[in-house]
Amino acid sequence: MTEQVARPVKIRTIGRRTDRADGVEKVTGRATYAVEHGVDDGVVDPLHLWLVQSTVAKGRVSAVRAEAALSHPGVVAVIDHTNAPRLHDTDNRELAILQDDRVGFRGQIVALVLAETLEAARQGAALVEVDQEVDPHEVELTEHNATYRPETVNPDMDTDTDEGDVDAAFAQADVVVDHTYRTPYEHNNPLEAHATTAWWESDGGDERLTMFDSTQGVHGVAQSLAPMLGLAPGQIRVRAPYVGGGFGSKGEAHAHVMAAVLAARTTEGRPVKLAVTRQQMFALTGYRTATISHIRLGASADGRLDAIEHIVQEQTSTIREFAEQTASPTRMMYAAPNRRTRHRLARLDVAVPSWMRAPGEMPGMFAQEVAMDELAVSCGVDPILLRELNEPDTDPETGLPFNNRRLVDCLRHGAERFGWAARNREPRATRDGEWWVGTGVASATYPANRMPGNAARVRSLGDGRYAVAIASVDIGTGARTVLSQIAADALDVEPSAIDLEVADTRLPAATVAGGSSGTSSWGTAIVAAAQRFRKDHGDSAEPGLETTATPADDPAEERLSFHSFGAVFAEARVNHWTGEIRVPRLFGVYSVGRVINPMTARSQFLGGLVMGLSAGLFEDSYRDPRLGHVVTQDLATYHVAAHADVLDVDAEWLEESDDTFTPMGSRGIGEIGIVGTAAAVANATFHATGTRVRSLPITVDDFSGADGI
Amino acid sequence: MKDLTYLTADTADSAVELFAATPGAQFLGGGTNLIDHLKLGVATPDALVDISRIPLDRVEEYQDAIGSGLRIGSNVRNSDLAAHPVVRASFPAVSRALLAGASGQIRNQATTGGNLLQRTRCVYFQDVTTPCNKREPGTGCSALEGYGRHNAVLGASDACVATHPSDLAVALAALDASVVVLGPEGERRIALDDLHRLPDDDPSIDTILEPGELITSVELPRTAVAAQSTYRKVRDRASFAFALVSVAAALQVEGGRVSDVRIAWGGVAHKPWRARRAEDWLRGRAITEQTIRAAVAEELTAARTNAQSVYKVPMLTNTTTLALLRLAEEVAQ
Amino acid sequence: MDMHLTLTVDGEEHSLDVDTRTTLLDTLREHLGVTSPKKGCDHGQCGSCTVLLDGRRHLTCLSLAVAHEGASVETASGLATDGLHPVQQAFLEHDGYQCGYCTPGQVCSAVGMLREATEGHPSHVTADLIGEVDLDDDEIRERMSGNLCRCGAYVGILDALRECASQ
Numbered sequence A: 001m002t003e004q005v006a007r008p009v010k011i012r013t014i015g016r017r018t019d020r021a022d023g024v025e026k027v028t029g030r031a032t033y034a035v036e037h038g039v040d041d042g043v044v045d046p047l048h049l050w051l052v053q054s055t056v057a058k059g060r061v062s063a064v065r066a067e068a069a070l071s072h073p074g075v076v077a078v079i080d081h082t083n084a085p086r087l088h089d090t091d092n093r094e095l096a097i098l099q100d101d102r103v104g105f106r107g108q109i110v111a112l113v114l115a116e117t118l119e120a121a122r123q124g125a126a127l128v129e130v131d132q133e134v135d136p137h138e139v140e141l142t143e144h145n146a147t148y149r150p151e152t153v154n155p156d157m158d159t160d161t162d163e164g165d166v167d168a169a170f171a172q173a174d175v176v177v178d179h180t181y182r183t184p185y186e187h188n189n190p191l192e193a194h195a196t197t198a199w200w201e202s203d204g205g206d207e208r209l210t211m212f213d214s215t216q217g218v219h220g221v222a223q224s225l226a227p228m229l230g231l232a233p234g235q236i237r238v239r240a241p242y243v244g245g246g247f248g249s250k251g252e253a254h255a256h257v258m259a260a261v262l263a264a265r266t267t268e269g270r271p272v273k274l275a276v277t278r279q280q281m282f283a284l285t286g287y288r289t290a291t292i293s294h295i296r297l298g299a300s301a302d303g304r305l306d307a308i309e310h311i312v313q314e315q316t317s318t319i320r321e322f323a324e325q326t327a328s329p330t331r332m333m334y335a336a337p338n339r340r341t342r343h344r345l346a347r348l349d350v351a352v353p354s355w356m357r358a359p360g361e362m363p364g365m366f367a368q369e370v371a372m373d374e375l376a377v378s379c380g381v382d383p384i385l386l387r388e389l390n391e392p393d394t395d396p397e398t399g400l401p402f403n404n405r406r407l408v409d410c411l412r413h414g415a416e417r418f419g420w421a422a423r424n425r426e427p428r429a430t431r432d433g434e435w436w437v438g439t440g441v442a443s444a445t446y447p448a449n450r451m452p453g454n455a456a457r458v459r460s461l462g463d464g465r466y467a468v469a470i471a472s473v474d475i476g477t478g479a480r481t482v483l484s485q486i487a488a489d490a491l492d493v494e495p496s497a498i499d500l501e502v503a504d505t506r507l508p509a510a511t512v513a514g515g516s517s518g519t520s521s522w523g524t525a526i527v528a529a530a531q532r533f534r535k536d537h538g539d540s541a542e543p544g545l546e547t548t549a550t551p552a553d554d555p556a557e558e559r560l561s562f563h564s565f566g567a568v569f570a571e572a573r574v575n576h577w578t579g580e581i582r583v584p585r586l587f588g589v590y591s592v593g594r595v596i597n598p599m600t601a602r603s604q605f606l607g608g609l610v611m612g613l614s615a616g617l618f619e620d621s622y623r624d625p626r627l628g629h630v631v632t633q634d635l636a637t638y639h640v641a642a643h644a645d646v647l648d649v650d651a652e653w654l655e656e657s658d659d660t661f662t663p664m665g666s667r668g669i670g671e672i673g674i675v676g677t678a679a680a681v682a683n684a685t686f687h688a689t690g691t692r693v694r695s696l697p698i699t700v701d702d703f704s705g706a707d708g709i
Numbered sequence B: 001m002k003d004l005t006y007l008t009a010d011t012a013d014s015a016v017e018l019f020a021a022t023p024g025a026q027f028l029g030g031g032t033n034l035i036d037h038l039k040l041g042v043a044t045p046d047a048l049v050d051i052s053r054i055p056l057d058r059v060e061e062y063q064d065a066i067g068s069g070l071r072i073g074s075n076v077r078n079s080d081l082a083a084h085p086v087v088r089a090s091f092p093a094v095s096r097a098l099l100a101g102a103s104g105q106i107r108n109q110a111t112t113g114g115n116l117l118q119r120t121r122c123v124y125f126q127d128v129t130t131p132c133n134k135r136e137p138g139t140g141c142s143a144l145e146g147y148g149r150h151n152a153v154l155g156a157s158d159a160c161v162a163t164h165p166s167d168l169a170v171a172l173a174a175l176d177a178s179v180v181v182l183g184p185e186g187e188r189r190i191a192l193d194d195l196h197r198l199p200d201d202d203p204s205i206d207t208i209l210e211p212g213e214l215i216t217s218v219e220l221p222r223t224a225v226a227a228q229s230t231y232r233k234v235r236d237r238a239s240f241a242f243a244l245v246s247v248a249a250a251l252q253v254e255g256g257r258v259s260d261v262r263i264a265w266g267g268v269a270h271k272p273w274r275a276r277r278a279e280d281w282l283r284g285r286a287i288t289e290q291t292i293r294a295a296v297a298e299e300l301t302a303a304r305t306n307a308q309s310v311y312k313v314p315m316l317t318n319t320t321t322l323a324l325l326r327l328a329e330e331v332a333q
Numbered sequence C: 001m002d003m004h005l006t007l008t009v010d011g012e013e014h015s016l017d018v019d020t021r022t023t024l025l026d027t028l029r030e031h032l033g034v035t036s037p038k039k040g041c042d043h044g045q046c047g048s049c050t051v052l053l054d055g056r057r058h059l060t061c062l063s064l065a066v067a068h069e070g071a072s073v074e075t076a077s078g079l080a081t082d083g084l085h086p087v088q089q090a091f092l093e094h095d096g097y098q099c100g101y102c103t104p105g106q107v108c109s110a111v112g113m114l115r116e117a118t119e120g121h122p123s124h125v126t127a128d129l130i131g132e133v134d135l136d137d138d139e140i141r142e143r144m145s146g147n148l149c150r151c152g153a154y155v156g157i158l159d160a161l162r163e164c165a166s167q
Helices: A023-028 A118-127 A166-172 A218-229 A255-265 A278-284 A361-379 A383-389 A407-418 A479-491 A518-537 A598-617 A677-689 B012-021 B034-040 B078-083 B085-090 B092-099 B104-109 B112-117 B168-174 B276-282 B289-300 B312-332 C024-031 C086-093 C103-118 C137-143 C154-165
Strands: A002-004 A047-053 A059-065 A075-080 A109-115 A129-134 A161-163 A175-183 A195-203 A206-213 A236-239 A272-275 A291-299 A305-317 A338-348 A435-447 A456-462 A465-469 A498-501 A546-551 A563-575 A581-591 A648-653 B005-008 B025-028 B047-050 B059-063 B068-073 B178-183 B186-191 B214-221 B229-234 B245-254 B257-266 C002-009 C012-019 C050-053 C056-059 C072-074
Touching (some): A002 A518, A023 C086, A023 C103, A047 A255, A047 A278, A059 A075, A059 A109, A109 A118, A109 A129, A109 A255, A118 C024, A166 A291, A166 A305, A166 A338, A175 A361, A206 A218, A218 A255, A255 A272, A255 A278, A305 A361, A361 A383, A361 A435, A361 A677, A383 A407, A383 A435, A407 A563, A407 A581, A407 A648, A435 A581, A435 A677, A456 A518, A465 A479, A465 A518, A479 A498, A479 A518, A518 A546, A563 A677, A581 A598, A598 A648, A598 A677, B012 B025, B012 B178, B059 B085, B078 B092, B078 B112, B085 B092, B092 B168, B092 B245, B104 C056, B112 B168, B112 B214, B168 B229, B168 B257, B245 B312, B257 B312, B276 B289, B289 B312, C002 C024, C050 C103, C056 C103, C086 C103, C086 C154, C103 C137, C137 C154
Parallel strands (some): A002 A546, A206 A236, A305 A338, A465 A498, A581 A648, B025 B047
Antiparallel strands (some): A047 A109, A059 A129, A075 A109, A195 A206, A291 A305, A435 A563, A456 A546, A563 A581, B059 B068, B068 B214, B178 B186, B178 B214, B245 B257, C050 C056, C050 C072
């Protein structure tokens, strides 16, 4: 494939509000998601699949008795570890289901029921009797778990870092903040459950697997399944035209995808549809690990940091490692000559943790930004000034210059818009009727990521129209819309002249819609392909002429530190009588390079802020240590923010362009809205009440005193 | 979900007959809780007798030897009852309680009778893979030492610490409502406060209704104190969440002294908890923050908590104090 | 067991046999190919499956189809039979959605909610139970709280419905 250096594009449509390309389909419900495809899409006479889960956290399946299930009308087959199709590669124990009798966590898939109807499948699953041998389990994350030091933390970072003499610095510090901060298990809970439709076809001995999957990356699914199934990736076609949210949990295939694929292997070509239930999602489709952060900040009396220490304990599962990079933002956020970070993992008998919006940054920055607020209080320094005082000249971790670090601009702009200057610094000093009122601030950051492995195709359709193709997935971010804008500017035509094709592994490869890397990665590929197309075929190409190209590596990536920054401001009110918490104002300011579509970008920021608010006040997956699974396993007991919780939430961004990072001048925007938001809310509730809460979520019972809060 | 026989009844009498003639039957009203339980495997009836088409869907004024009031058909939808002009004007706690519950859609579907007979949202009760004495007697109570934020703090037993989730029932308990019940043996009236039972050693039974008995209406007596009533609910989200604690209160003050007061609590017990000791303590006294707190303390001497539920005692005290102080302000105006 | 059922969906009459266990939602999605109502939780906890049932907003996941013999169902798709409904237009204008999965339920819920307000139904945040209903921001938020949006598009939804409420 052709490599092409992507040069900055001439900005015309980029930066303008452009209506969503798929808006009408979405507001009418005519958009079709993973298990909504019919005959027109090749889904003929499908069978329904239901998962049977283990009810012990550790042990073995000694018998699966299927007679009762098989005699239920409509049940077609029961598949367990004794009769499931064999996989070629079982290293990934999350995906290698039904290959042996081991149970590694409660809720693991131990059998599958195929049936003619959903009702029969559900009842069939209820009738499957699973005998299990029970081994003792350890599922509770505490400070007393046995832990180990992983080789690296996600995505490929150092597990530990050390600079200077941390202990000596703490011994000499005027002020030391030393506290433990906790974040709970959180579940992504996209509104569309994880779902897959899959069918196998054999074409003269050449086997083909076709899927509609609710995924953030179609190529990633094909690539992870292919070796396990003994197929070449090209034998698997995955499409994801519409995906009902993901927030990381659909960033890679989870066990249910393999369940659908294995079940479909047994049906002689009949498609199999599987939608994971909401309850099953709490065991099977990923979650954010709980974290315990011990933070020490050592500073001079006026608030200049001399030492930072962030020791993280979190958990992974026995069947597959996942090491959340919780202390990673602590390494680059503030200046301090002495610094120590550690990640330690407890390997527990629990479901496999996975990606959730701003993995690492979200829990890590909650801890650090509350600690910074505590330092501001200890030093009697305004929290914004404290952050300004500790601005580094270069990236403290790498020593590289920051490409575009505008944290202070975000803080100052936000302070002005939020009315920070009028704030009385004293906590528990403002009362409005029943309510204690406070405000808080926190910084946000997220690395700018651009992935290798993307390509795009540009084809002339004649009459000045172009087909642009890349396998990227729009999970609600607006990718369909902004990629059309990027293609239009790269080809110097109107967006209406672009026919964009996405979300199909038959198209040029695209990496995951995750890590805030999508638009940067795919957009750069589109620009590279468009520029190469013009070079090869000129400005008025004959219909049918096409170019596929991949962007050449950018040497600037080695020389500079690329991060986005932001500042989040919150007003919190805590009811004197009941402890109820309201957040009447939440405001974020971001430096993210050039914003490609102000409408969809604002929605992304607001969505991140809302999810951060939700994490701040509600989200908590309670894992019962005796049983092993999350017992708050539905949307009535695992609360996410409802409409009434979201009051005046707004976001702005700095006008800027980062042409060094992408030819569009943009960096990613999907995660940064959630970073720091829970900390801003926590800091505001402290300012309102004088009570410091160091553990998420912050709930009414944190403020329940004998005579009011 | 097991195979189901689906039967419909046109009248309350025929519903009771159908039920008696059909082994393994359960009544189906609005379905908002039962359909949920069918899917979870919590309820496993062989047959459903659909009572939703019985014309018990009217709210009527009644007058009898004892007094007057509202007779609310058991099929009146929660949203219609909350919006009923007489309920809004004369029984505000009932409107407020209904409006504090569930969502607009669910209130459109859920019926008056069904609301009262909904079952606990204890996470273990709803998860058939866990021990639960209410769902499966003799298996043990997982909540006692498990997820306990919603646990009962009054009237619970070692067999069960579940709370009753209805908001409506709390308001009705405070306002001395009763339910009219039709069964194979005929009709009877049960005070709302007596309808639900405490768990004792058999939490599988929520109410004193006999199998096959059907609630046909709720009678809400018109009293002066009911018109000065309110409902205050504390929950995690601002909306669409079950109560951590809730308070239905009604107050009448004469000459600076409490002449009548009603207090009922939700989220604290296996039933709506009518706080009669607190009411008795307050009657005849001036209504101040101190007297309310003292009254609530009287009632809460029996509270039993654990580390996760201990917050409910101060929260209940403070919320009751707030509700009554606000009512006192309104009454004074 | 199967039972016979007639149902009008978006103006079209359907006559079919369904399992007594089948919910109205699964009847629409799996038997009639009407996938505008979405399955988000299947337990009445998210609002994605909301339709207008005989004119009122209704959760189809918490209803057995056989209990709604003869009912008329209107989905978000049906609301757009003759061009987009004003609520849908406002959702587009104010970007009241992202992934689109909760959106058809939000739209149906909004249409039902506006009708309820017109009929004078109070809400949890209505200060005066006896007075007129003024559909301000807090009222809209409260009345729409049965429809969760994990993308967090509430701000756009509110903007859209504020515009609809004023018309």
